[in-house]
Amino acid sequence: MPPRALITGILGQDGSYLAELLLGKGYEVYGADHNPKIERFGRIKNIQARIKVLYADMGDAESIDKAITESEPDEIYNLAARSLIKAAWDQPVHAADLMGLGTTRLLESVRKINPKMRVFNASSAEVFGRVQEIPQKETTPFNPRSPYGVAKLYAFFMTKNYRESFNIHCASGILFNHESPRRSPEFVTRKITLGVAKIKLGLEKELFLGNIQAKRDWGFAGDYVRAMWMMLQADEPNDFVVATGESHSVQELLQIAFERAGLNWEDHVQIDSSLIRPSDPDYLVGDSTRIRETLGWKPTITFSELVEMMVDADIADLKKNPGRRLLKK
DSSP states (O other), X not given: OOOEEEEETTTSHHHHHHXXXXXXXXXXXXXEESSOOGXXXXXXXXXXXXXXXXXXXXXXXXXXXXXXXXXXXXXXXXXXXXXXXXXXXXXXXXXXXXIIIHHHHHHHHHHHHOTTSEEEEEEEGGGTOSOSSSSBOTTSOOOOOSHHHHHHHHHHHHHHHHHHHHOOOEEEEEEOOEEXXXXXXXSHHHHHHHHHHHHHTTSOSOEEESOTTOEEOOEEHHHXXXXXXXXXXXXXXXXXXXXXXXXXXXXXXXXXXXXHTTOOGGGTEEEOGGGSOSSOOSOOOBOOHHHHHHHOOOOOSOHHHHHHHHHHHHHHHHHHOTTXXXXXO
């Protein structure tokens, strides 16, 4: 009998890549989403016929119980989140409930229904916030600087507590920024590559950004979902930093993206101070030595390759569908 997986947040960037990965490994794949409407299936359109998407609201324990009971998974990947940091600032209570208490509801469902299920929890580099050391690793003190980071930290410790208290095989991946052509346009990486595509095709003239000196450790989402799967195959559950170990500024991203399109970024980028976050992590760059040495994971796509992939995809998409609204979460 093939292994069976349930992915919360399957309609998002990571969920779609993970579903493809698991199907390729022979899994039966179920998804869970709070709003499984057909018009939101864009990212999984190519595999839609091979998966079943169930209703589950991370704020509703009964719906989580029902989704788990119906799918009977061997593995659960908890990717449900509102990943945009600004959205968490706009609705901090909702962020806490969705990502903090929502993870607890899921873990409690697993404990009640079948504690032999394995659970992956998607944590975030935002738990490090105002960083205490560079680079950040699993032993780096946590110091989140946003409601999103605080919610993710709560979920991290609840996952650890359920592992230690109830002997559940559950683990958190402390995921540094990971991008792809499927990233929502609200995120700076996709905002830039989509903006470049529009400027290249004469649809726009300028791109407005906030702090272009901000630095992040950016990787490819396809590499990061492979790390998620590897974590649940391990004999013993553990928490791992998943990162490239390289830090790049938004300005570097701009340079690569505009050069890919044969343009000069300084001719088109305008700084808008209203786009700067109320507080921002200082210098996020991850040390993924533990997962590399323990599980053999490593990234396969470089930063430049990632940016160029995204620019190429956005240009091709706009050429093919110039009038349609591009994919959003």
